Amino acid sequence: MTPTKIGIIGGSGIYEIDGLEDAKWIEVNSPWGKPSDALLAGRLNGIEIVFLPRHGRGHYLSPTDVPYRANIDALKRIGVTDVISISACGSFREELAPGDFVIVDQFIDRTFARDKSFFGTGCVAHVSMAHPTCDRLSAVCEVAARDAGITVHRGGTYLAMEGPQFSSLAESRMYREHWGSDVIGMTNMPEAKLAREAELCYASVAMITDYDSWHPEHGAVDVTQIIATLTGNADKGRDKVRRLPALLGAERDLCPCGCDRALEFAIMTAPEKRDPALVAKLDAVAGRVLNRG
Numbered sequence: 070m071t072p073t074k075i076g077i078i079g080g081s082g083i084y085e086i087d088g089l090e091d092a093k094w095i096e097v098n099s100p101w102g103k104p105s106d107a108l109l110a111g112r113l114n115g116i117e118i119v120f121l122p123r124h125g126r127g128h129y130l131s132p133t134d135v136p137y138r139a140n141i142d143a144l145k146r147i148g149v150t151d152v153i154s155i156s157a158c159g160s161f162r163e164e165l166a167p168g169d170f171v172i173v174d175q176f177i178d179r180t181f182a183r184d185k186s187f188f189g190t191g192c193v194a195h196v197s198m199a200h201p202t203c204d205r206l207s208a209v210c211e212v213a214a215r216d217a218g219i220t221v222h223r224g225g226t227y228l229a230m231e232g233p234q235f236s237s238l239a240e241s242r243m244y245r246e247h248w249g250s251d252v253i254g255m256t257n258m259p260e261a262k263l264a265r266e267a268e269l270c271y272a273s274v275a276m277i278t279d280y281d282s283w284h285p286e287h288g289a290v291d292v293t294q295i296i297a298t299l300t301g302n303a304d305k306g307r308d309k310v311r312r313l314p315a316l317l318g319a320e321r322d323l324c325p326c327g328c329d330r331a332l333e334f335a336i337m338t339a340p341e342k343r344d345p346a347l348v349a350k351l352d353a354v355a356g357r358v359l360n361r362g
């Protein structure tokens with residue numbers, strides 16, 4: 070058993086969390102660059118929590134410019150075991166209404182201008198993304214949201230678009246009618262891929278803020294409406310976060326989904342062909358498998 074350390078990545082409208090004991094902002098240096106911000110570390114019910122605002126305090130980073138690799142590396146480096154992403158999302162389904170939460174379990178990655186892997190020339194690895202989220206952590210997020218009085222839907226496909234512009238009507242219809250997507254956002258990819266490479270359990274909580282552009286009665290998306298929905302949900306969202314530690318427990322066993330062993334058979338590059346500089350950068354992410362004899 071190892072101690073649980075919960076990492077929370079807050080998306081649009083969530084730039085800090087309150088109620089942490091001994092809370093302090095910590096600068097974490099990563100060989101993958103500067104994370105979006107310092108990390109807010111503290112304890113909730115005796116369990117360690119680390120919070121990172123994805124777009125930085127003041128929302129200065131666009132979805133394309135979020136330093137996804139530095140963020141995931143920093144969380145891993147500081148000892149986080151379980152990462153919960155909280156994101157504002159558009160809905161492609163009438164029944165997924167603004168104010169509801171969806172516990173996402175699949176992704177379609179349409180992003181194209183981001184670094185998507187820690188690995189590459191000099192250390193090649195292929196992890197499975199068949200089941201990109203952790204079922205155990207997702208179950209905890211579902212219970213916490215339900216207990217906080219939130220309408221929550223378990224399972225859903227998140228379409229990750231590059232942005233920063235919202236989708237055209239034609240794109241919105243294609244994602245919904247032909248691609249089977251349930252929600253849309255701009256940030257969960259490559260975040261989920263990188264969390265898997267870093268052997269971190271990852272769950273994604275989509276807070277529905279709008280109906281994107283397909284809905285005949287709702288017109289185009291606008292940021293004012295998104296912020297109003299997020300603000301209206303803030304108290305319940307905070308309540309949900311407060312419930313997580315008790316549900317997760319202070320100690321964790323190996324993840325039954327295997328998230329914490331994702332690299333076990335993933336690395337292809339022969340030891341003598343590995344690039345020492347890249348291997349050094351992978352110390353936190355892949356040290357468990359690269360450093361064994």
Ligand SMILES: CSC[C@H]1O[C@H](OP(=O)(O)O)[C@H](O)[C@@H]1O
Pocket residue numbers: 079080081123124131132155156157158232254255256257292295
């Ligand atoms: C404020 S609307 C668009 C913006 O909100 C979402 O951010 P996040 O996923 O970090 O909550 C969406 O992905 C866009 O980045």
Ligand SMILES: Nc1ncnc2[nH]cnc12
Pocket residue numbers: 157158159160230235236253254255278279280281282290295
């Ligand atoms: N409709 C939408 N499309 C992309 N990202 C979003 N974030 C919130 N609503 C969104």
